[in-house]
Amino acid sequence: MTTTAADRPDVVAGSRAPDKRAPEGRGVATTAHIALILWSLLVILPLVWTVLSSFKSTQEVLGNPLSLPGQLRFSNYATAWTTAGIGRYFANTVIVVGTALVLVMILGAMCAYVLARFSFRGNRLIYYSMLAGLTFPVFLAIVPLFFVLKNLSLLNTLPGLIITYVAFALPFTVFFLHSFFKQLPGEVYEAAQIDGAGEWRTFFSVMLPMARPGMASVAIFNFLGLWNQFLLPVALNTDSNNYVLSQGMASFASQAGYAVDFGALFAAVVITVAPVLVVYIIFQRQLQVSVTAGGVK
Amino acid sequence: MTQDVVPGGGPKRSVARRRRRPLTFDRASFMVVFLGLPLAVFVIFVVSPFVQALYYSLTDWSGFSSGMNFVGFDNYVKLFHDDIFMRSVRNNVELAIVVPLVTIVLALTLATLVTIGGSGTGTVRGLRNSGFYRIVSFFPYVIPAIVIGLIWAQVFTPGSGVLDAVLSKIGLHQFENYAWLGDARTAMPASMFVMIWGFVGFYMVLFIAAIRGIDPEVFEAARIDGAGRFRTAVSITVPLIRDNVQTAYIYLGIAALDAFVYMQALNPGGGPQNSTLVMPQQLFTTAFTKGQFGYSTAMGVVLAAVTLLFALVVFLVNALTGGRERKVKVRR
Numbered sequence: 001m002t003t004t005a006a007d008r009p010d011v012v013a014g015s016r017a018p019d020k021r022a023p024e025g026r027g028v029a030t031t032a033h034i035a036l037i038l039w040s041l042l043v044i045l046p047l048v049w050t051v052l053s054s055f056k057s058t059q060e061v062l063g064n065p066l067s068l069p070g071q072l073r074f075s076n077y078a079t080a081w082t083t084a085g086i087g088r089y090f091a092n093t094v095i096v097v098g099t100a101l102v103l104v105m106i107l108g109a110m111c112a113y114v115l116a117r118f119s120f121r122g123n124r125l126i127y128y129s130m131l132a133g134l135t136f137p138v139f140l141a142i143v144p145l146f147f148v149l150k151n152l153s154l155l156n157t158l159p160g161l162i163i164t165y166v167a168f169a170l171p172f173t174v175f176f177l178h179s180f181f182k183q184l185p186g187e188v189y190e191a192a193q194i195d196g197a198g199e200w201r202t203f204f205s206v207m208l209p210m211a212r213p214g215m216a217s218v219a220i221f222n223f224l225g226l227w228n229q230f231l232l233p234v235a236l237n238t239d240s241n242n243y244v245l246s247q248g249m250a251s252f253a254s255q256a257g258y259a260v261d262f263g264a265l266f267a268a269v270v271i272t273v274a275p276v277l278v279v280y281i282i283f284q285r286q287l288q289v290s291v292t293a294g295g296v297k
Numbered sequence: 298m299t300q301d302v303v304p305g306g307g308p309k310r311s312v313a314r315r316r317r318r319p320l321t322f323d324r325a326s327f328m329v330v331f332l333g334l335p336l337a338v339f340v341i342f343v344v345s346p347f348v349q350a351l352y353y354s355l356t357d358w359s360g361f362s363s364g365m366n367f368v369g370f371d372n373y374v375k376l377f378h379d380d381i382f383m384r385s386v387r388n389n390v391e392l393a394i395v396v397p398l399v400t401i402v403l404a405l406t407l408a409t410l411v412t413i414g415g416s417g418t419g420t421v422r423g424l425r426n427s428g429f430y431r432i433v434s435f436f437p438y439v440i441p442a443i444v445i446g447l448i449w450a451q452v453f454t455p456g457s458g459v460l461d462a463v464l465s466k467i468g469l470h471q472f473e474n475y476a477w478l479g480d481a482r483t484a485m486p487a488s489m490f491v492m493i494w495g496f497v498g499f500y501m502v503l504f505i506a507a508i509r510g511i512d513p514e515v516f517e518a519a520r521i522d523g524a525g526r527f528r529t530a531v532s533i534t535v536p537l538i539r540d541n542v543q544t545a546y547i548y549l550g551i552a553a554l555d556a557f558v559y560m561q562a563l564n565p566g567g568g569p570q571n572s573t574l575v576m577p578q579q580l581f582t583t584a585f586t587k588g589q590f591g592y593s594t595a596m597g598v599v600l601a602a603v604t605l606l607f608a609l610v611v612f613l614v615n616a617l618t619g620g621r622e623r624k625v626k627v628r629r
Contacts, residue, residue, distance in 0.1 A: 028526060029424060032410040036430040039407060043433055043498070046452050049459045053451070065462040111335035114328070126336065133343045137555060137604055139577050140597035141346035143584050144353060148346055167342030170335060198323035203331070228441040230558045231577075235585060246443045250561060253447050262457075269448060273440050280439040284432055288502055 047273075054266035061262035076267040080252075084261075086268045088241070089248030096158055096244055097226045100165035105219055107166065108173030109211065113203060115174065116181035117189065127178070133171040142235050149236055156239040164232055169222050176221075180214035181207065217290035220283075227276065245272055354595040359588050372595035382596065385567075385574045386603070388485065389554050392575070393607055395489055397549035400496045401542060407434065407497070408504035409530045413516070431505065434498035442495060446562020449491040453477040453563075481569040488563050488573050492556065500545050507538040543615045550607045554600065557581070576600045 053061055054076055055069035081087040115127050145164065146155070154160030184207060192202040208215075233247045243251065252268055280287060354372055358365040376382055411427040437445060452460050455476045464472040477487040515537070519529050535542070557577035560568075567574030576596060584593035 032424050035410055036407060036424075036427070039497075040430055040433040042494070043436055046448055046459070047436070049452070050448050062457045065457055065459040066466065107335040107338065110331040114331045118328075126332075129344065130339070133339065133347075135551075135605070135608070136347055137551070137577075137597070137600050139555070139557075139580055140350050140594070140601045141343065142580075143590050143594050143597065144346035144349035145342065146584075148342065148349075163338065164342055167338050170339055171343070174335070198321070199327035200323060203327075224439060228443075230441075230443050230561075235581070246441050246558075249441075249447060250443050253450075253562070254565065262451075265447075266451070269444055272444050276439045276441075277436065280436075281432070284435070288431070288435065288506075291499070291502055291506070 050266055050269055050273075054263060054270045056263050056266070058262045061266070073263060076261075076263040077271065079261060079264040080268040080271060084252050084264055084268055085240075085243070085248060086245070086252070086271055089243045089245045090271070092158065092242060093227065093244040093246075096161050096165065097223065100162045100169065100226055101219065101222055103162070104166045104169045104173055104222060105215060108170055108218070109177055109208060109215065110203070111170070112174045112177035113181045113207060116178045117184075117207075127174075130171040130174050133168075134175060138168060138231060142231065146235060156237055156242060158237075158242055161233060161237045161242070161244070164236060165226050165229065168232065169226060172225075173218050173222060176218050177211065177214055180211050184210055216286070220287055220290050224276075350594045350597055353591055354598045356591040358591040365591075368591070372592050373599075375592065376595055376599060381571060381574070382576070382579055384571050385576045385579045386599070388571075388573060389556070389575050389600075389603065391485070392489065392492070392553040392556055393550045393603075396492050396496070396553040397546050399489070400493050400500060400549055401545055403493065404497050404500035404504055404545075405530075405535070405542075407501045408508060409534060411501075411505055412508045413526055413529060413534070431502060434501050436498065437495045438499040440495075442558040443562050445495045446491060446559045449487075449494070450478065450563050453487060455479070478564055478573075479569055481572045484564060484568040484572045488556075488559060488568075491563060492553065492559050495559070496549060496552070500549075503541060503545065504538065507541040508534055511537050539615065543611060546611050547608050550611065551604055554604050554607065576603075 049065075052069060053065075055072045055074075056076075057070070057073060060067065060069060115123055149155040149160045149164070152160070154163065188206060188210070189202060192206045197205065228246060229244075230246045230250070233244045234250070237244070237247070240251070249268060249272055253265060355367060355369060356365050357368045357371070407430075410424060411430060412423050440448075452458050453476075455461055455474045458477075460477065461472050461475055464475075475483075477483050511534070515533060516529065519533050524532065555577055556575045560573055560575050560578055564573045565578075567578060577600065580593050580596040580600065583589050583596065
């Protein structure tokens with residue numbers, strides 16, 4: 001499942017190159033290229049415009065939208081990073097997403113392993129309730145969740161946000177890893193037991209390393225999902241010192257309507273997008289393989 | 298494959314063998330930590346809020362005061378007479394119909410162009426140098442949804458937005474100062490466009506993978522039988538990947554029934570004449586601005602019901618139009 005399509009060359013039927021090129025076929029290819037180029041432009045141009053605008057002064061932004069910035073105002077980036085607080089939001093996001101990601105991967109792998117490899121009463125019930133947790137909209141839970149956190153004194157704190165992130169990313173993680181642990185051969189487990197390894201040892205030294213490809217895929221999905229999370233922080237983390245990037249961006253944008261520092265707003269957008277985009281371009285092959293492995297199932 | 302026994306038959310035997318071993322500290326602590334810890338987190342922060350929501354939706358709870366009266370289905374009755382909320386339901390349904398449909402048609406078209414749009418009369422082949430398109434189309438998936446919304450809100454802004462400038466440059470001067478998000482006629486289509494822009498690339502990559510997973514001989518056979526590219530796409534590709542399409546439809550529908558992030562970025566107030574107001578926005582305001590927690594959880598229940606109904610409809614439509622039957626044939 002992992003060595004699928006994205007690795008293969010762009011050929012559907014056979015790797016044999018066609019010896020003749022008919023004009024009809026070439027026409028189709030040209031049309032295809034034109035359509036795909038148009039779509040690519042539609043994707044890229046707004047991003048390019050955003051980058052250009054991030055170097056403009058507010059006056060220039062409000063002027064002709066098609067003009068180039070008069071000079072490269074890197075000061076916009078400084079303003080966004082410090083005055084607008086994007087730097088702090090960035091740090092908060094790294095802490096929250098980083099911690100939540102590590103925790104959910106460990107807890108998720110443990111839970112998926114037990115559910116996949118041990119049979120006991122209630123196993124199915126737990127599995128299906130995880131599945132249900134995946135389908136119900138978070139909005140249904142958001143109000144009671146607010147008071148659960150409030151009663152635990154975790155409201156408006158980073159630990160509170162982290163544990164909520166973990167809880168809501170858990171069903172997906174378990175669901176995905178469950179099928180991975182299920183596929184692992186039982187003989188390996190038996191062998192480890194015979195060699196005298198306990199359950200803990202068997203999991204951490206034998207089973208977990210074998211599930212590494214699955215772990216990588218889930219980690220990528222979870223990272224993007226948590227990095228982009230918006231509702232949970234907006235509802236449960238309203239102290240502006242603890243803002244994460246997504247909500248910080250939203251609040252900055254709504255303030256910018258009055259304070260009007262549009263150059264800094266665009267710079268903030270670039271700061272938010274650039275790191276993820278760079279990581280994506282470096283790991284795009286791996287990511288698309290993950291999408292494939294996750295989606296085709 | 299040959300010894301296809303009753304599901305669970307295999308594992309059960311080995312469990313019986315395991316059970317004979319004594320319950321050591323290693324094993325007991327293992328089960329407690331490995332199952333207990335994740336489950337505790339899941340039950341406290343996911344299950345319990347969902348269950349509480351069902352109860353709160355039947356009360357007039359306003360959160361901070363101690364008074365909480367059981368009011369039965371009053372909240373639901375009130376909801377169905379709440380014109381603004383019903384408007385948001387309608388908007389969500391509209392989104393759940395249009396956004397998945399357009400996204401899937403676009404994604405399928407682009408995926409087809411990449412996989413079987415290649416030139417040549419011999420074998421059906423993929424387009425050369427299509428890796429670039431795949432990488433670029435996928436960009437929006439890694440951009441946070443809130444940022445996608447903010448970028449497009451700027452693009453749509455009258456006067457300083459790039460869209461009006463481009464349109465008037467190519468001669469469409471009536472759009473010189475047109476507020477795409479400020480006019481009730483275009484606010485919803487513009488918002489839908491933004492969501493579709495964000496989704497297409499991901500599903501395009503998914504469909505490309507699915508199409509490449511089809512046995513090449515099938516395409517070869519279709520070609521020998523004289524099917525053109527368009528015919529191949531409609532009669533061969535789509536039926537063979539219909540399970541992927543169904544999954545995509547459900548995911549997209551769920552996303553469209555949410556739409557909270559996009560709408561908050563584009564029109565936080567619900568848009569002109571509430572034309573882009575969605576249930577989650579109304580729920581959020583009712584709960585966290587007005588403090589009507591009982592009433593807002595009832596909205597959440599309606600949202601969940603609509604979501605499940607949507608998934609059910611998609612499954613039914615797929616089953617009734619012969620999804621199962623074809624699947625069996627393909628899997629041989």
